[in-house]
Amino acid sequence: MRWRHLPSFTRLHTPSHAYNTYVMIDVIDAPFIRSAGLSDLSAIRQQQRVCFGADAYYWWTLLGLLLTPGTVSLKALQNNKLVGFIAAEANPFDGCGWIVTVGVLPEFQGYGFGAALLQAAERQLNPARMRLTVRVGNQRALRLYERLGYRQCGTRPRYYADGEDGWVMEKSCAAETRA
Numbered sequence: 168m169r170w171r172h173l174p175s176f177t178r179l180h181t182p183s184h185a186y187n188t189y190v191m192i193d194v195i196d197a198p199f200i201r202s203a204g205l206s207d208l209s210a211i212r213q214q215q216r217v218c219f220g221a222d223a224y225y226w227w228t229l230l231g232l233l234l235t236p237g238t239v240s241l242k243a244l245q246n247n248k249l250v251g252f253i254a255a256e257a258n259p260f261d262g263c264g265w266i267v268t269v270g271v272l273p274e275f276q277g278y279g280f281g282a283a284l285l286q287a288a289e290r291q292l293n294p295a296r297m298r299l300t301v302r303v304g305n306q307r308a309l310r311l312y313e314r315l316g317y318r319q320c321g322t323r324p325r326y327y328a329d330g331e332d333g334w335v336m337e338k339s340c341a342a343e344t345r346a
């Protein structure tokens with residue numbers, strides 16, 4: 168049972184739990200998704216430690232993401248607390264948008280924050296194609312990405328520090344998010 172009582176949380180999903188039956192909302196206007204800024208750095212560092220452990224980005228990398236013009240940095244809020252973070256940027260070499268990092272605090276996972284952050288980043292960056300890299304064993308993230316339209320388009324052998332392979336996944340955003 169995924170539905171837990173989360174006071175004052177806006178439900179993103181229909182109660183049927185059926186996939187592909189999401190309530191149509193404009194995630195850019197979702198009040199719980201906001202632009203992240205320098206004042207969020209400490210909370211984002213904590214989110215990175217909790218979500219990614221040894222894979223967490225260093226604080227200066229996060230600072231760079233928050234300061235780089237054109238990088239989309241969004242936070243998910245619950246009762247004014249940062250519970251999720253995403254950063255995405257355009258890569259000038261391959262012309263794609265890339266999800267740099269996305270993570271939701273464990274106690275807030277399964278409520279739709281991850282999907283909302285991804286869709287908001289896609290819409291704000293507005294690339295023709297969005298890509299990301301994910302651990303081959305990260306089943307939860309893989310299911311979410313596939314549900315949102317991402318498909319494997321490459322493999323990065325031993326991409327992660329512990330030797331695990333990464334899958335590169337890509338989504339065409341042309342029809343869905345571009346103006």
Ligand SMILES: CC(C)(COP(=O)(O)OP(=O)(O)OC[C@H]1O[C@@H](n2cnc3c(N)ncnc32)[C@H](O)[C@@H]1OP(=O)(O)O)[C@@H](O)C(=O)NCCC(=O)NCCS
Nearest residue numbers: 169180269270271276277278279280281282301308310311
């Ligand atoms: C991957 C991650 C970002 C997903 O965030 P999330 O907020 O849990 O994502 P969502 O809630 O949008 O969707 C996740 C699942 O919950 C389900 N779900 C979401 N809200 C639901 C609801 N209200 N009722 C029932 N199911 C729900 C979704 O269908 C999905 O199901 P699945 O696991 O079977 O695919 C999160 O698990 C995370 O931070 N993991 C650790 C860091 C990480 O691995 N990041 C990705 C690196 S590439």
